[in-house]
Amino acid sequence: xxxxMEKAAVIGVGQTRFGELINKGYRELLLEAFNEAKNDVPKGxxxxxxxxxxxxxxxxxGSQLGNLSSLAAESLGLIGVPATRVxxxxxxxxxxxxxxxxxxxxxxxxxxxxxxxxxMRDVSGEKGRYWLGISGxxxxxxxxxxxxxxxxxxxxxxxxxxxxxxxxxxxxxxVKNHKNGASNPKAQFQRSITLEAVLNSMMVAYPLTIFDCCxxxxxxxxxxxxxxxxxxxxxxxxxxxxxxxxxxxxxAVHTRKDPTTLSASVKAANKAFTMANLEAxxxxxxxxxxxxxxxxxxxxxxxxxxxxGEGGKFVMEGHTQIGGKIPINPSGGLKSKGHPIGxxxxxxxxxxxxxxxxxxxxxxxxxxxxxxxxxxxxxGSGASAVVSxxxx
Amino acid sequence: xxxxMEKAAVIGVGQTRFGELINKGYRELLLEAFNEAKNDVPKGxxxxxxxxxxxxxxxxxGSQLGNLSSLAAESLGLIGVPATRVxxxxxxxxxxxxxxxxxxxxxxxxxxxxxxxxxMRDVSGEKGRYWLGISGxxxxxxxxxxxxxxxxxxxxxxxxxxxxxxxxxxxxxxVKNHKNGASNPKAQFQRSITLEAVLNSMMVAYPLTIFDCCxxxxxxxxxxxxxxxxxxxxxxxxxxxxxxxxxxxxxAVHTRKDPTTLSASVKAANKAFTMANLEAxxxxxxxxxxxxxxxxxxxxxxxxxxxxGEGGKFVMEGHTQIGGKIPINPSGGLKSKGHPIGxxxxxxxxxxxxxxxxxxxxxxxxxxxxxxxxxxxxxGSGASAVVSxxxx
Numbered sequence: 001x002x003x004x005m006e007k008a009a010v011i012g013v014g015q016t017r018f019g020e021l022i023n024k025g026y027r028e029l030l031l032e033a034f035n036e037a038k039n040d041v042p043k044g045x046x047x048x049x050x051x052x053x054x055x056x057x058x059x060x061x062g063s064q065l066g067n068l069s070s071l072a073a074e075s076l077g078l079i080g081v082p083a084t085r086v087x088x089x090x091x092x093x094x095x096x097x098x099x100x101x102x103x104x105x106x107x108x109x110x111x112x113x114x115x116x117x118x119x120m121r122d123v124s125g126e127k128g129r130y131w132l133g134i135s136g137x138x139x140x141x142x143x144x145x146x147x148x149x150x151x152x153x154x155x156x157x158x159x160x161x162x163x164x165x166x167x168x169x170x171x172x173x174x175v176k177n178h179k180n181g182a183s184n185p186k187a188q189f190q191r192s193i194t195l196e197a198v199l200n201s202m203m204v205a206y207p208l209t210i211f212d213c214c215x216x217x218x219x220x221x222x223x224x225x226x227x228x229x230x231x232x233x234x235x236x237x238x239x240x241x242x243x244x245x246x247x248x249x250x251x252a253v254h255t256r257k258d259p260t261t262l263s264a265s266v267k268a269a270n271k272a273f274t275m276a277n278l279e280a281x282x283x284x285x286x287x288x289x290x291x292x293x294x295x296x297x298x299x300x301x302x303x304x305x306x307x308x309g310e311g312g313k314f315v316m317e318g319h320t321q322i323g324g325k326i327p328i329n330p331s332g333g334l335k336s337k338g339h340p341i342g343x344x345x346x347x348x349x350x351x352x353x354x355x356x357x358x359x360x361x362x363x364x365x366x367x368x369x370x371x372x373x374x375x376x377x378x379x380g381s382g383a384s385a386v387v388s389x390x391x392x
Numbered sequence: 393x394x395x396x397m398e399k400a401a402v403i404g405v406g407q408t409r410f411g412e413l414i415n416k417g418y419r420e421l422l423l424e425a426f427n428e429a430k431n432d433v434p435k436g437x438x439x440x441x442x443x444x445x446x447x448x449x450x451x452x453x454g455s456q457l458g459n460l461s462s463l464a465a466e467s468l469g470l471i472g473v474p475a476t477r478v479x480x481x482x483x484x485x486x487x488x489x490x491x492x493x494x495x496x497x498x499x500x501x502x503x504x505x506x507x508x509x510x511x512m513r514d515v516s517g518e519k520g521r522y523w524l525g526i527s528g529x530x531x532x533x534x535x536x537x538x539x540x541x542x543x544x545x546x547x548x549x550x551x552x553x554x555x556x557x558x559x560x561x562x563x564x565x566x567v568k569n570h571k572n573g574a575s576n577p578k579a580q581f582q583r584s585i586t587l588e589a590v591l592n593s594m595m596v597a598y599p600l601t602i603f604d605c606c607x608x609x610x611x612x613x614x615x616x617x618x619x620x621x622x623x624x625x626x627x628x629x630x631x632x633x634x635x636x637x638x639x640x641x642x643x644a645v646h647t648r649k650d651p652t653t654l655s656a657s658v659k660a661a662n663k664a665f666t667m668a669n670l671e672a673x674x675x676x677x678x679x680x681x682x683x684x685x686x687x688x689x690x691x692x693x694x695x696x697x698x699x700x701g702e703g704g705k706f707v708m709e710g711h712t713q714i715g716g717k718i719p720i721n722p723s724g725g726l727k728s729k730g731h732p733i734g735x736x737x738x739x740x741x742x743x744x745x746x747x748x749x750x751x752x753x754x755x756x757x758x759x760x761x762x763x764x765x766x767x768x769x770x771x772g773s774g775a776s777a778v779v780s781x782x783x784x
Contacts, residue, residue, distance in 0.1 A: 052638075059451070064526060064530055064534075064535075065526060065530050066481065066523075066525075066526030066527045066530075067480075067481045067526065067527040067528070067643060067771060067772050067775055067776070068479075069479070069480050069640070069771075069776060070480075070481075070640045070641070070642075070643055070771065070772060070775035070776045071643060073640040074640075074642050074643060074775075078640075079640060079641060079642055080639055080640055080641065080655065080656070080659055081639075081640055082637075082638035082639055082640060082659075082660075082776075082778075083480075083640050083776065084478055084480055084487050084491065084638075085478070085479040085480060086476055086477070086478060086479075087460075087461070087477040087478075087479055088459075088461050088462075088475075088476055088477060089458065089459045089462075095476050099476065099491065102495065102498075102500055103494065106494075106498035106499075106500065107498075108494055108498065131458075133458075134456060134457060134458030134459065135458045135459040136459070138456055138457050138458075142456075143456075245474075246444075246474035246476075247472055247473075247474055248461070248462045248465040248466075248470075248471060248472055248473055248474060248475050249462070249471060249472065250462075250466050250471055251459060251462055251463060251466060263472065264472070267472055268474075379459060379461075379462065380459050380462060383459055383462035383466075384459070384461060384462050384474075384475065386474075
């Protein structure tokens with residue numbers, strides 16, 4: 001494995017608000033995110049400097065548009081620039097970011113745009129279930145009636161059985177993330193919720209209530225990555241990509257040795273830590289893939305923020321709150337910020353870059369003096385995962 | 393731009409027969425192509441040596457399966473290995489190959505698997521038209537009734553008007569490619585056709601008859617790429633990746649300055665030639681994207697095998713036949729070999745590797761003593777293109 005330490009830097013990030021954005025299409029969303037990313041580069045950035053585009057998208061939109069790589073190039077005024085769509089289910093733009101960072105780290109390109117987009121809110125229930133469902137296992141899960149909430153409910157039940165994790169602990173992930181999201185002007189749900197509200201809300205798949213599940217969302221996000229040795233031309237506060245890694249696993253949950261461990265995440269994190277020459281304890285802030293509350297608890301354990309089986313206790317003791325040992329999902333996470341599939345990965349990058357620069361919009365969701373951040377983006381029910389580590 | 397000269401090598405290739413493979417799914421097709429690629433490595437290759445998978449697929453299959461990156465890892469016995477799906481319409485696995493070669497060239501991985509798969513024959517007409525159609529422009533083309541044959545018919549008509557290209561010249565592309573495909577046991581159509589047959593067959597969109605159009609196909613293809621400095625461990629006849637490049641263009645044809653030039657192809661070829669430090673005249677054999685006969689004529693011109701406007705004359709004079717100046721599509725091309733969208737790019741790589749090693753199955757489609765080969769893979773109606781250059 002090569003070391004890419006400080007060979008690539010994020011110089012600008014942009015994100016639309018996530019939510020129900022019925023009156024905006026792929027083009028408008030991408031343009032809004034890209035324009036914000038360009039304007040986020042303090043010393044100015046010319047679109048012509050983009051040498052390649054990596055775009056994450058699942059395609060569950062009802063927008064009737066395909067060929068999103070060329071569509072992105074065209075709608076961003078970058079006609080001619082090589083563009084590639086990367087699809088890894090819910091980890092699409094996390095993977096796109098890794099590939100973009102990889103290409104820049106090795107000097108293949110001086111500067112690339114990584115972005116992600118998804119339209120989910122104008123898709124009917126049946127069509128939406130199909131599009132999401134095919135990212136899981138089809139023969140053993142989807143066609144038997146299993147959905148993602150069902151899959152994560154299995155994982156949660158097993159975690160409760162094996163480690164004594166409680167419904168309250170799961171719910172506290174949601175309470176924390178909603179609290180953070182309430183201070184994020186880009187979040188879909190900008191309001192706090194109580195523990196009781198989570199526990200007493202509609203049951204989706206035991207033990208997960210509707211407030212244990214992230215919403216469906218529209219949105220786009222973007223990050224401009226350039227060679228680290230060129231970064232100071234653009235900004236005095238570059239954020240370096242110091243590690244990345246990815247892994248895969250079986251599509252179906254029942255085939256895994258231990259359903260409570262997302263081994264794709266473990267592999268991804270280990271690779272990223274090795275590349276960065278860092279450990280979990282060195283991370284100051286992280287955005288993880290809390291598609292369901294149990295997923296965040298698994299993420300704590302899989303990344304190594306706490307020991308196996310202690311994720312429930314870890315959130316209950318407040319360690320993952322802003323101000324805690326390792327603040328997780330200060331953006332509100334997928335739960336409160338929203339989860340426009342293809343835009344989630346670069347949305348996590350957006351938040352970590354803002355956190356490391358200390359310029360989140362509202363001070364009460366700013367993690368003090370964070371130097372090293374991590375993102376973890378998961379596809380399917382843990383069938384793939386990608387982890388990136390950034391440092392200011 | 394970096395030079396990747398001889399930093400990556402293809403050590404094994406595999407391909408299913410292309411055609412109507414109703415009784416095989418994604419998994420079976422991928423496994424067949426991968427197993428052939430493994431067995432194609434003379435000194436032996438262990439699947440465990442694959443460090444990353446890049447899979448090209450459009451997704452127009454009726455197979456109801458998503459998350460193809462993880463599905464590929466799982467069905468090939470490579471659970472845990474990072475895997476990414478690359479979607480660039482009909483150029484999907486051409487792009488996947490470029491990304492795989494790039495990652496290996498820079499030493500990110502020692503060895504990667506690039507593959508592509510598509511199931512098209514079990515998709516209904518309406519659904520198929522939708523899936524293909526969204527890879528073109530939607531607002532100005534698809535929703536107005538325009539299809540890909542229609543788009544390429546516009547390009548052909550303009551080429552005839554501007555340069556005096558004739559229907560016979562277009563048809564000769566089909567005649568040549570069917571002749572080549574007749575000697576390719578992996579081709580969908582293994583039979584020669586006459587000029588008269590092409591001209592008198594059903595008109596699809598003037599001037600393109602059904603025999604000017606490639607078929608829809610099922611199939612998979614695979615290439616194993618490793619670091620050039622490790623290649624001799626696996627084979628005495630590695631084929632080096634010496635250049636690659638890509639470009640994009642508008643989705644719609646009418647917005648282009650010159651509809652007869654696929655500028656994405658021109659950009660892709662120029663980059664690949666610059667990286668390889670070669671020119672069009674140095675190429676001994678090429679596989680180009682003849683989704684329609686006119687597309688092959690444009691490819692001659694866009695890559696630089698002949699002057700602008702002279703493509704029709706170029707095929708008529710026999711220069712692109714096996715034995716001619718620059719044999720094009722010795723495999724039979726998309727026209728005769730078939731065009732399973734996601735599998736086409738690595739299918740082109742398969743053929744060029746075989747040609748450069750001099751081990752095509754039948755001697756009458758072997759280009760004598762070819763040292764340098766090129767592949768050109770196009771997405772949409774020229775909205776994207778990727779070119780790779782290989783050398784033995």
